[in-house]
Amino acid sequence: MPGSLVKKLNDLNTLPDKLRYLGAQLRRENSAVERFSIALYHPETDIVRTFYSTSPVEEAITAYEYPLSQARSLNHMAKQLEPRVIQDLTLLVPPINPEPANPHTLLLVEQGWRSSYTSPLMVSTNLLGFVFFNSRTPHVFSDDLLSKLDLYSQLIAQLIDQDQAAIRTLAAAARSTLSVCAERDPETGEHLERMAHYAQLIAKNLTPHWFFSDRQLQHILLFAPLHDLGKVVVPDTILLKPGKLSDEEFATMQRHAKQGALLLDKVVESHGLNRLPDIQMLKNIVLYHHERMDGTGYPFGLKGEAIPIEARIVAVADVFDALTTERPYKEAWSIPDALIELERIAGSHLDPECVEVFITHRDEVEALFHRFADHPRKKT
Ligand code: C2E
Ligand code: SIN
Ligand code: SIN
Ligand code: FE
Ligand code: FE
Numbered sequence: 001m002p003g004s005l006v007k008k009l010n011d012l013n014t015l016p017d018k019l020r021y022l023g024a025q026l027r028r029e030n031s032a033v034e035r036f037s038i039a040l041y042h043p044e045t046d047i048v049r050t051f052y053s054t055s056p057v058e059e060a061i062t063a064y065e066y067p068l069s070q071a072r073s074l075n076h077m078a079k080q081l082e083p084r085v086i087q088d089l090t091l092l093v094p095p096i097n098p099e100p101a102n103p104h105t106l107l108l109v110e111q112g113w114r115s116s117y118t119s120p121l122m123v124s125t126n127l128l129g130f131v132f133f134n135s136r137t138p139h140v141f142s143d144d145l146l147s148k149l150d151l152y153s154q155l156i157a158q159l160i161d162q163d164q165a166a167i168r169t170l171a172a173a174a175r176s177t178l179s180v181c182a183e184r185d186p187e188t189g190e191h192l193e194r195m196a197h198y199a200q201l202i203a204k205n206l207t208p209h210w211f212f213s214d215r216q217l218q219h220i221l222l223f224a225p226l227h228d229l230g231k232v233v234v235p236d237t238i239l240l241k242p243g244k245l246s247d248e249e250f251a252t253m254q255r256h257a258k259q260g261a262l263l264l265d266k267v268v269e270s271h272g273l274n275r276l277p278d279i280q281m282l283k284n285i286v287l288y289h290h291e292r293m294d295g296t297g298y299p300f301g302l303k304g305e306a307i308p309i310e311a312r313i314v315a316v317a318d319v320f321d322a323l324t325t326e327r328p329y330k331e332a333w334s335i336p337d338a339l340i341e342l343e344r345i346a347g348s349h350l351d352p353e354c355v356e357v358f359i360t361h362r363d364e365v366e367a368l369f370h371r372f373a374d375h376p377r378k379k380t
Contacts, residue, residue, distance in 0.1 A: 009155075014278070015163040015215065016052065019156070023054035026133075026152060032140040033133050033149070035113075038121070038156065040129035040214065041068060041078075048074060051129065051160075051214045064104055074118070078127050083119040083153075085146065088138040090114065114138040117149055121157040131156055163215075166276050171222045173267050174229060174282075191321060192225035194372035198317035199224040201364055205357045206313075216278065223282040224314050227289045230260025240328050257299045260286040284308035289315050292349045312351035316342065316358055319350065324369065335366060 005025060012018045019038075026033050037053035049065035068075055077084055086092065089109050093101040108116070115135040121128040131153050135141075141149075200221045203212045212220070231239060234256055238249045245253060264286055268274055288302065288311035295303035322330075323338040333341070339359055346355035358365060 009159070015159060016213070018159050019052055020054065022152065022156065022159075029148070030140075030145055032115075032135045032137050033145075034136055035134045036152075037132045037134075038129060038160070039132070040160070041127050043127075048129065049214050074130060077118065077120050077130070081120055081122065083117065083146075083150070085141050086116040086118075087141060088114055089116055090138075108134065112136050115140045117141050117146065119150065119153040121153060121160065123157050123161045128157055128160055166273065167219065167222060167278075169271060170268070170273050170276055170279070170282070171226075173271050173273075174226045174264065190372045191325060194368055195314075195317040195321040196221050196224035197368045197372070198320060198358070198365065199314050201361055201368065202313045202316060202354050202357050203310075205361060206309075206353065216281070219278045219281055220310065220313070223278075223285050223310075224317060226260075226264075226282065227285050227314050227318060228256060228260065229263055229286055230256035230258065232263065233259045242328050244329065254290070254298045257287055257290055281308075281310050284311050285314050287311070289318060291315075293351060294348045297349070307351075309351075313354050316350050316354045319345075320358065320365075335362075335369060 009018050009021065012021055023036060026036070035054050038051045039048045040051040041048050046067045046069055047065050048068050048071060068078065073084060076082075089105060090096060092105050093109050113134040113136060115138055117133040119131050119133075121131055133149055133152075200217055203217055203220050206212070234253055238245065238252055241249065261283055264283060268276070268279060273279065285308075287299070288307050291297035291300065291302045291307045291311060293304050293307070293312075295301050297307075320338055320342060323333045323341055324335060326332045339362065342350060342355050342358065346352040
């Protein structure tokens with residue numbers, strides 16, 4: 001790799017920017033490689049899932065996930081650490097190949113792709129996922145081009161690894177800040193895990209109007225539990241008050257949104273995470289999760305579309321979780337009652353589209369509710 005390419009990549013802030021630049025550079029060097037895409041491997045679930053494509057629109061069309069153990073060819077590549085060259089995809093599908101074709105391969109052929117080069121993405125001995133290079137021309141992969149693509153694969157693996165390490169650092173730093181109040185805020189542990197999954201469920205199913213990349217979906221899961229970071233500065237007497245808050249107490253409580261954003265700035269600065277991709281998404285969640293669609297929320301009274309979508313998503317998850325669990329100031333509601341309440345406040349308080357998605361997937365909501373069931377909390 002030329003040093004200038006590495007330097008240029010270093011100057012770009014976010015992983016999608018870096019990958020886009022690599023894609024453009026690759027097309028400059030070899031115009032036949034028109035597209036590449038990346039699927040990541042999630043060892044906890046054995047799932048391989050679409051992560052990035054040089055054309056996000058196509059990614060939306062070809063997005064898929066499947067267990068690695070069932071993807072015979074990818075599984076073989078992962079075990080042998082061997083790339084795979086297909087010089088003509090049409091040979092794999094009917095009419096040439098009478099065997100039932102993999103639906104994904106069929107889709108690629110339909111979209112006009114002919115040559116395909118797949119390589120496992122490795123960092124030391126860890127399998128991060130796979131990169132797929134595609135061309136509309138059959139038989140483009142000469143030995144020369146293949147060794148160049150191997151260098152690109154290594155670079156891509158390193159970029160992804162760096163990005164994930166940075167995100168983990170941020171989440172860990174923010175969580176350790178949060179743990180200061182973990183003992184006293186009723187909204188901890190399983191609650192937070194659960195509301196993060198509610199938020200991810202909404203984000204995932206808002207597609208295709210709002211397209212969240214797999215990467216952004218991962219970030220929502222990490223970031224949603226941090227929405228109330230600013231409650232660290234709210235005194236126990238208010239946070240744990242058994243009854244209704246006075247106006248003055250509620251005003252103090254409301255400061256948690258802005259306080260959270262300030263704290264976050266400090267965490268980001270002290271850990272040198274300023275250039276972290278999607279840091280804005282986290283800030284938006286912390287700062288805007290109590291804004292309301294009709295402009296009566298806080299801290300700014302933003303209206304409708306002016307509220308970042310990630311904050312509108314987290315608001316639905318937060319309110320649903322607040323309703324269905326016990327708080328110092330309220331009993332837990334049943335799931336059906338809580339869903340009725342969400343519908344009632346859709347449009348005025350909550351984003352109606354997010355609420356609709358949530359209600360449409362109520363089976364999954366209930367599964368999440370039970371999966372992250374409460375552990376009895378010790379009274380302090
Ligand atoms: P939280 O307990 O996590 O509640 C989050 C949000 O869920 C609330 O934000 C509110 O929008 C929604 N929510 C909670 N209960 C209900 C309900 O019965 N009906 C409806 N429609 N929505 C509900 P909000 O109001 O801005 O409150 C922010 C935080 O302030 C709450 O977080 C909680 O920690 C605290 N808080 C709010 N009201 C009281 C209260 O009366 N007593 C006490 N001790 N704390 C309160
Ligand atoms: C892709 O290009 O997105 C996947 C290609 C494959 O599964 O072979
Ligand atoms: C993309 O440009 O592919 C989506 C943006 C992101 O993943 O952050
Ligand atoms: Fe909050
Ligand atoms: Fe909350």
